[in-house]
Amino acid sequence: MSAARRRRPGRPPRLAEALLRWVLPSRLAEQMLGDLEEEYRRRVPAGRARLWYWSQAVRSIIPAVGMKRAEHNNTRKAKAMESRTMGRTVDRAAAVQEGMGFALRGIRRAPGFTLLVVATLALGLGANATMFSVVDRLLLRPPDHVRQADRVVQVYFSRLSPFTKRQETSPAASYPDFRDLQEVEAFESISGYSNTSLIMGSGTAAERVDVQMASGSLFDTLGVRPGMGRFFAASDDGVEGQRLAVLSHAFWTRRFGRDPDVLGRVLRLGKADYEIVGVAPRGFTGPTLEAVDVWLPLLTAQAVESGSRWQDSRRWYWFRLVARLADGVSAPVAAQAATAAHLRGRADEIARERYDPQAGVVFGSLIPGRGPEPGQEAAVSLWLAGVALLVLVIACANVANLLLTRGIRNRREWAVRQALGISAGRMVGVLLIECLFLALLAGAAAVAVSAWSSSLVYSTLLPHLAPESPLAMPRILLFTGLAAMLATLLAGLIPALQALRIDPARDLRESRAMSATSGRVRSGLLLVQVGMSVVLLVGAGLFLRSLMQLHQLDLGFEPQGVVLASVESEQGAFNDQTAQAVREGMLRLRGAPGVSAVAVSTLTPFRGLWGVSLSRADGQEIEVPHGPYYYVVSADYFKAMGMRIVRGRGFAESDMSASAPPVTVLTQDLAQRAFPGGDALGQCVQVDEPGEELPCTTVVGILADHRSTKIEETESPILYLPMGHPAAANRPQTLVVKASGAAADLIPLVRRTLLDSTPEVRYASVSQASDSIRSQTRSWRLGAVLFTAFGALALVVASLGLYALIAFDVAQKRRELAIRGALGAAGKKLMLGVLRRAFVLTLMGTAVGLAAVYVFGRFLQDLLFRVQALDPLVIGIVAVTLTAVSLAASAAPALRAARVPLAEVLRAE
């Protein structure tokens, strides 16, 4: 409705109108806007008319400001005549005008200076605007479109985990848990949701679509209204419910080009067809921030995909809950009621000691970073926000120094003004207004910087989240505006205070005199810059070292050149059809050009594990704190993955048949744990699914340890079983192909082979093994990239600051240097004097920075990999780099100091 009104032709562009309304004098604004609108409506075509309107608006700015000023002058004169009490306001208005004039003159006189100030601030502010948008999203703002978000809670269960036997706070709920909580009257409504992905279409055109299965009541619980059509309702959602779908605005745009006739069309998703009944409003992603393409009714879709056994299973945890509190009910009261309902529902299990009697329901905020499981992203983004703040402090210190230096240059001008009777307050006011003007420019530039860097940060830091919605823009603009204001005021304060100390009698006579205080202040500001640069560079060094350590790490297998693939059929993933297809794929790819080895496995490292129980021949279970785990593989698996057999042998084709004698291969770690002090090779072990008795399995090989879940882990309690082993309950579902060349070249062949392997295959997911390693190292790469970028930025800013300071010092001391040179001081000595000052400043700044690293470094320790926060190598390199850069920065002024021609200086006096 409102969208239609916006598009109606004949309405002048709103932004241009707003611009005009802002600049035009109030007396004539309405009539001028009327004139423009009248003419605008007569013009055709619409595009031309808009262009014309805009050109009128833009070209009207300058004359309009002139008119406003004339109007203002007139009223000022009139008011001044009217009464003297108004003097103060008039004075302020005049100061504003004078400040603007001063700023504009300053820009004209020194455009390079202005550019430097604005660019420095823009980089600092842009970094902060970017990080603010991330922090705002993760820690400050509830998901978009949720009405009264403070009344909506995420439901968590605090309990002893039925699986790991550890205390946990988990959002995972079973369907009977949900039914229990629906009875709680303290909730206005409660809804379930589950984020998953389903295959849309089939074959090469198939696409994986992000689905949020949601209770019909979810949209009511969140208080969101559809953008188009309708949402499905609670009455639509059931095991035999209607198959309805709601599209996200982003998906509607991407797949359907915002086609308004999309309602009523049918989507093939997973195993069933769903009818599209509505489109969600723009930016809505449900109760989480993860990208959603399609909403499907929770119970209906789950029944389609997985049958309906979950209806009565309390051990099938498959979705999350979100609830809106009833009016007037506080969160603790509601949590108490919910806990009671939860324990009532689980009473049977508690009686049989199958469930934690202390379990309880706790609430978390809808704001993701504030829940009981805030996640790595929130922590990393807070760190980066802190780092961005450091960059801004450096930028402020640098700008303060620049303004101060210029203030000293303009000292005579100010002395004249003061002699002519300008008040101190007025003087400070004029300077601060100039600062605000610079803030405006810097803020605008910062928004441009952050528009670019935000997309970068989002794609690296938060790739699984939906893109930032336009609703966030005003908040980011407000933040940037305030930060720009604050930063420039901070930077402008010291120079303004310095200006107050001007003594016309002295400063008009002595053109060179530079107060010692101002020199100290400027050196102090430089120390801050150098110190902060040290902190950032050390941070960069630590993350880079972490990355290097990671790259040198022996994973126990060779991911380079390995392609991993799995398939989905009509029945989904992980079933007999997919296992059959993967096996068929292996047979077809054997001996194909470019393939050096091909194998299948249940899973592969970093992609999940299955647990198993293992006993020695004497029947004693082998206890492993986390594990043991097992993989079922084909004969060539170790070869394809580049895993090393340390002793004994790997698997042969003959081990694969069900009739072969059962054999296994253990990792060194597991062999050690199973037979401490002894030799595992040739021993007999019992591999069991819980509760089964199986024959003796012989250990035929010992495999070098390899990483399987996390890159940081040290334990590797894994056993390998050949396909056909009686305990191999899971069938291999992953195809592993080792390329003789680059892995990327093999991907199309693997995909085609799998899609053709059996008629049931709908979708093949093919990727490089190195990708799963890459996602493991994401947080370090992110730290390394951003710290290096910010650190390099800081180094550039600080070295510019140092250059400016030293160059200015040399310029100030020209007379002294020239006379000393004429009196016989060697140029080399004069030069060394200048360099010594730069060196001492750098050294002191480095000391300040290292002190900060010493204090704050330990907080960084958790984020590093096998590097100490006070790594001497990193600190050494940073110190040397800074010294080298500072000497380079002061080299030019030092050379200048060595040859100041006396005659010229004296002539200039």
Add this chain to the structure above:
Amino acid sequence: MVSLPPLTEFEHMVLFVVAALGDDAYGMRVRKRLAQRSGRDAPIATVYAALERLEQRELLSSRLGDPTPERGGRAKRYYRIEPPGVQALAGYRDLLSNFWRDLDRVLDRVTS
């Protein structure tokens, strides 16, 4: 010799147009006529700035018309030339024709 109010070229043209448009002289109409006669496509604010200056010097006066829907419900401001404005135009015409008479004579001599 009467003293003439100082006018910029643009103000001069605006004064002409307002005088010529009679009862129908409002901002956009003035702007269009100016464009037709002088080829100068001025932004609307420039036109109003000139009208405003002329009104302050009492060469013009203005009144508000009724609001109309095609203007988004906004009123027009109609301008009318006042006696001092007429005098100024007439004065400038006399002044310039004196000069032209001189120049014509020179040109006549040159061409003949």
